[in-house]
Amino acid sequence: MIEEQRSFGEHSTGTLYLVPTPIGNLGDFSPRAVQILQDADLIAAEDTRNTQKLLNHYDITTHQISFHEHNTQSRIPVLLADLQQGKTIAQVSDAGMPAISDPGQELVAACVAAHIPVVALPGPNAGLTALIASGLVTQPFAFIGFLPRKAQEQERFLSQYAALPMTTIYYESPQRIAKTLDRFATVVGPDRPIVVARELTKKFESYIRGTVAQVQEFIKAKAPKGEMVILLGPPAPAAESVAWSQEAVLAALRDRVVHGEKPTAAAKAVAKESGWSRQDVYQQYVEQESR
Structure with a gap:
């Protein structure tokens, strides 16, 4: 069943915001990200101690709850319940984009299944x-x-x-x-x-x-x-084989037949060398002989 869900506007539930955090330089944290964390009812953080340093830097006092790979399954129902009651939750990882080699994917899937809006902010990766x-x-x-x-x-x-x-x-x-x-x-x-x-x-x-x-x-x-x-980097492309012309195929065929090979054996050998099909090579020989 297809569904279009608008990120902004009137909703009967709260919204989950996926907020990227700096990967090293605190100056990369956007004003919008700061505002979302300030306005959220709750921050779901991979490591609350690590995130607290970021919050202190930007004077953000929003309450945190831990959300990491070891408690994902137990936390998701709690977070869903808060969202369904209309709360706004911001989810952050220790660095970079949530759900990219960090917690978040399962929570997003649960929100989508429950028709809860999910909004991702662009940012450090x-x-x-x-x-x-x-x-x-x-x-x-x-x-x-x-x-x-x-x-x-x-x-x-x-x-x-x-x-x-x-x-x-x-x-x-x-x-x-x-x-x-x-x-x-x-x-x-x-x-x-x-x-x-x-x-x-x-x-x-x-x-x-x-x-x-x-x-x-x-x-x-x-x-x-x-x-x-x-x-x-990607592997080097395989060297392209140069296609044999009709004249080259016929010349190779004639050379083999002149030196005593049977036409069928010569066609098979030339096909292997040239990349042509054996049937096409032999057909060239038959047409040449009929002229």
């Missing part, structure tokens, strides 16, 4: 910030997020996504970045272009660009700190 400054192809791209922890699961995961004909984006911690790059080298080889962006929007922001092998060596030597975004 580490993956897109890194992508547009990476120097890699920006369209199309695929956001993958955090990789599995175990080596074998990582390799299977990377094998599934790294072959996509587009830039792929991953998140990783400084503690695991070196081993993760080892896995990239195993799966995609040493020569794929790759970028590691770190400390985005902060004082020591940097982009490490090169091949997988080069970046792998740099990371092992320098052991940089800070949250990492890995951007893997």
Whole structure:
């Protein structure tokens, strides 16, 4: 059943606002985001202690409730009940966009099912910030997020996504970045272009660009700190085979037949070399012989 739900106007319920928070630089928090948090009845925060620092900076006194991966299922009914009673709830993660590698997806789905308006604010996102400054192809791209922890699961995961004909984006911690790059080298080889962006929007922001092998060596030597975004360039396109002309096919056929091959065997061999179908190659021979 199709439904159009307007974000603003008269509603019989409250509204869930998805509010992006800074990924490092507090100056990236928008005036609209500040206003939403000030006006909300409740803030559902991934880590209330972390969010409190942001609230203190902007003199926001709205009450918080914890909402993270370990209490999602128990919190959703509570939040839905508040929304259905007309309360406005703002949901935030520790950094960046809610529901992107952070809590929020399940709450949004529950609100949509309950016909409760969901409004997303634009704002900071580490993956897109890194992508547009990476120097890699920006369209199309695929956001993958955090990789599995175990080596074998990582390799299977990377094998599934790294072959996509587009830039792929991953998140990783400084503690695991070196081993993760080892896995990239195993799966995609040493020569794929790759970028590691770190400390985005902060004082020591940097982009490490090169091949997988080069970046792998740099990371092992320098052991940089800070949250990492890995951007893997798409695989090189397969070299296009040059199509054989009709004249080239006939010449190869005649050469093989002159040297003693049977026409059917010659047609099969030329088809394999030229990319033509065996039937088409043999038809060329028959037509040539009938002239």
